[in-house]
Each structure stands twice: as structure tokens, then as C-alpha cells.
Amino acid sequence: MNIHISLTLLINIVTSKSPHNSVIVNIRYSMYKQFDPFWYPGYASRLARLINAKKLLDDQWGIDTVYQEDYFALLNATETGRAITYTPSNIVAFTAPFSKYVLEAVIEVQDLSKLSKDVKSLIVAQLSNI
DSSP, X not given: OOOOOOOOOOOOOOSOOOTTSOOOOOOOOOSXXXXXXXXXXXXXXXXXXXXXHXXXXXXXXXXXXXXXXXXXXXXXHHTHHHHHHHOXXXXXXXXXXXXXXXXXXXXXXXXXXXXXXXXXXXXXXXXXXX
């Protein structure tokens, strides 16, 4: 039996590099189970739904304006991916409070009094299924 595994590697270089310089990428594979949220079932899609919820709130500016300070936990959850990108060695510290932020985000959105009922129910539905 042959098993083929494909790997897609996306590298975000956060410092300026000349396109003529080479970049060395070291990949380490371990047979031992390690904590990695990207292998955690659905982590990427959960993060994408959080980001979509944030975009929906941002799009309410001038209509049913809500301020980012009113959904701080949602912002923290959406920044998890960016924080991991900049400091991958702290992956456990960044992802440990993720589920807590999601639960707090649902409560925050439900408490947004200025938000229209339709938008609120759409966002709560997205976040409740995470």
C-alpha cells in the first residue's frame, strides 16, 4: 500500500529581503505527537469564521456603528493567527485562551445593543458553531 502525502508550505517573511537573496527553510518532522493548533481539527476554519464575524462588524460602520472596544475578545481570537506567524515558538501561549475568547466573543456580540438583529443573529450563529 502506497500512501502519498502532500504538503503545502506558506511562509510569511516579516522582514524585508531582497528577491536575490536565498531563504533557508528548515522543516522538522517528528513522529511524536506535539501540540499544534493547525493539526487541531478545524482550527483554520474556526479562525476564518471569527475573522469573517469581525469583518461583518467592521462593515456596520456608519449603519449600526459598533466600536472595536465593544468586542475585545473577538479581536483577540482573530489575532491568534497573526501572533503565531510572528512568534511561532509561543504557539501554545497564543492558542491556550482561544476557546475562552470564542465563548466571550459570543456574549460580546449578543450584548451589542446598537447592532441590528439580523446581523447579530448571523454573527452569533457563525460563532456558536465554532
